[in-house]
């Protein structure tokens with residue numbers, strides 16, 4: 095049986111860790127990149143991190159185009175679909191990310207089915223689970239929940255993750271490859287190279303002292319090393335088929351993230367956030383600022399994410415968020431990205 099895995103978006107923060115784990119477990123990895131110029135960078139990064147890059151190859155494919163996906167999926171036993179835009183800012187148009195996210199996911203699922211792939215692992219997000227629920231009393235969320243795309247508060251990103259995951263489930267309803275979905279919370283942890291991405295940019299901004307005040311927002315956090323393990327297990331654990339798995343190591347307020355950064359790097363102690371913005375100021379800013387508007391429904395909310403499924407079925411023993419923050423700070427410093 096083929097040991098070839100198609101890993102879409104291999105240049106991404108999460109995907110490079112997934113690639114390392116796949117190579118470490120003896121698989122051959124075919125990574126997709128939008129431009130071949132990225133392939134050399136990824137190869138170098140994975141080689142430096144100890145990956146067996148002789149089992150690594152690259153195919154070019156863009157989620158917004160049809161070309162390349164059939165060829166990329168041909169001969170693969172598994173597909174791990176991580177590629178999707180994860181922008182740091184919100185668009186005014188809530189459908190802005192749908193062509194690469196939903197359209198791209200459908201292209202990947204179709205190509206996988208055509209190639210006779212056995213199982214697809216889709217990187218969805220908690221953004222497909224817990225947004226758009228306005229009732230404040232709603233605190234616990236599980237794999238049974240879906241973000242409400244009809245809500246006026248839904249962001250383009252949450253919309254893209256919810257709709258692409260729904261489309262993937264629908265596409266395999268009538269048969270084809272098995273589907274397993276992982277829904278990570280906000281992913282932190284070590285960077286493998288200087289490509290930061292949205293996750294690292296938040297920590298970097300705090301480290302540099304560019305975020306002196308933060309809103310009263312709490313984030314679920316998961317370490318990228320646990321996210322990578324979860325992808326591998328989602329790919330191989332037989333009874334994972336047909337299920338979603340929330341990935342989260344715990345929650346932390348923005349202020350606490352700042353405190354953790356200062357613990358990991360005492361020299362940043364006077365640069366991390368010092369003050370929680372009063373809610374009324376965030377609400378006032380929301381009148382003219384889209385990012386503030388997106389923050390309003392999250393103010394003061396402490397969402398609890400059910401992680402029993404990932405712990406029990408995938409055997410993930412989640413690292414605490416403080417380890418993920420500390421590891422990300424260490425890597426930013428080592429990569430000379432902290433100043």
Ligand code: NAP
Pocket residue numbers: 102103104105106107108109127128129132155156157158176177178179180194217218219220255277278279280281282290291292293
């Ligand atoms: P990232 O570093 O920005 O990686 C995104 C990847 O998607 C990159 O490889 C990017 O390719 C690729 N991509 C974007 N648009 C594409 C297109 N039109 N065609 C082909 N490839 C495209 O983000 P990440 O944090 O690793 O996220 C990876 C996945 O995890 C995404 O699906 C994201 O929604 C999900 N996720 C992330 C988090 C988090 O906190 N980081 C949490 C939950 C879920 P280029 O390098 O060419 O841009």
